[in-house]
Amino acid sequence: MRTLTTIEQLSTDDILFLVKRARQLKAGSPSQVPPGLVAANLFFEPSTRTKMSFEMAERKVGLTVLPFEAQFSSATKGESLYDTVKTLEAIGVDVLVIRHTDNAYYEPLIGKVKPVIINGGDGTGNHPTQSLLDLMTIMEEFEELEGRTITIVGDLAHSRVARSNVHVLSRLGANLQFVSPPEWQAEFETQASLDDAIEKSDVIMLLRVQHERHQPGQSFTREQYHSQYGLTVERMHAMKDDAIILHPAPFNRGVEIADEVVEGSKSRIFEQMKNGVFMRMAILEYLLKEEA
Numbered sequence: 001m002r003t004l005t006t007i008e009q010l011s012t013d014d015i016l017f018l019v020k021r022a023r024q025l026k027a028g029s030p031s032q033v034p035p036g037l038v039a040a041n042l043f044f045e046p047s048t049r050t051k052m053s054f055e056m057a058e059r060k061v062g063l064t065v066l067p068f069e070a071q072f073s074s075a076t077k078g079e080s081l082y083d084t085v086k087t088l089e090a091i092g093v094d095v096l097v098i099r100h101t102d103n104a105y106y107e108p109l110i111g112k113v114k115p116v117i118i119n120g121g122d123g124t125g126n127h128p129t130q131s132l133l134d135l136m137t138i139m140e141e142f143e144e145l146e147g148r149t150i151t152i153v154g155d156l157a158h159s160r161v162a163r164s165n166v167h168v169l170s171r172l173g174a175n176l177q178f179v180s181p182p183e184w185q186a187e188f189e190t191q192a193s194l195d196d197a198i199e200k201s202d203v204i205m206l207l208r209v210q211h212e213r214h215q216p217g218q219s220f221t222r223e224q225y226h227s228q229y230g231l232t233v234e235r236m237h238a239m240k241d242d243a244i245i246l247h248p249a250p251f252n253r254g255v256e257i258a259d260e261v262v263e264g265s266k267s268r269i270f271e272q273m274k275n276g277v278f279m280r281m282a283i284l285e286y287l288l289k290e291e292a
């Protein structure tokens with residue numbers, strides 16, 4: 001396999017292998033990537049976590065990382081993504097992590113370019129590496145997903161994280177619940193009451209309110225959203241004793257999550273970020289093991 005573009009392309013065995021390997025790497029196992037390979041991270045949408053944790057992972061597994069700044073690249077002169085990728089292939093890049101505003105931007109590249117392509121997020125489509133690090137974080141807590149209830153709350157319509165997570169979590173046997181304002185529920189069947197959903201949940205997975213993807217007038221005030229759909233301190237106290245909170249971040253403090261909850265005892269948000277480095281190391285190892 002030379003790409004990771006969607007979570008659907010991975011078998012359940014692949015997924016469980018990646019979680020196990022990421023946990024081994026986190027515990028100090030040495031990485032096993034062939035030497036002499038070169039990576040570049042092409043981010044045409046803003047990112048802090050995905051871009052920086054991929055760069056950290058690339059350096060930890062021994063890749064040389066070439067810097068690429070989309071706003072100073074020839075993409076600003078109209079060069080296509082395909083021609084950008086062919087250029088990087090020609091100069092010797094072996095692996096490309098790409099984030100792009102277009103859904104399925106990777107389709108014209110697959111089978112036509114030599115570098116390994118890893119999807120760092122495509123529009124409102126997929127974010128497979130986020131799903132895998134989320135799964136790792138949940139499995140560190142509960143080991144098995146069978147019979148666990150996971151509630152995904154927020155802007156479902158615009159969330160590539162929700163789409164990738166629904167696929168992997170349901171495949172592994174989790175019971176999924178959704179809570180969202182009606183205008184952002186998209187194809188998901190939502191519960192009316194966040195409070196009822198919270199009481200039954202082992203994991204509350206919050207989604208960012210994506211102001212940049214909303215039309216004017218489509219958003220709530222911060223206070224309205226927080227009161228109806230936010231994880232307030234009171235709602236955190238209503239959670240099961242061993243239940244945990246995830247958020248892919250960046251988070252809007254005081255909107256989808258109360259300031260005090262972000263770093264509270266139930267939050268695993270910063271552990272997700274830490275796990276992102278190890279999961280991305282495992283993914284690089286997995287995709288590059290036959291390169292040399």
Ligand code: CP
Nearest residue numbers: 047048049050248249
């Ligand atoms: N979770 C996530 O994708 O964060 P960034 O947008 O900062 O990469």
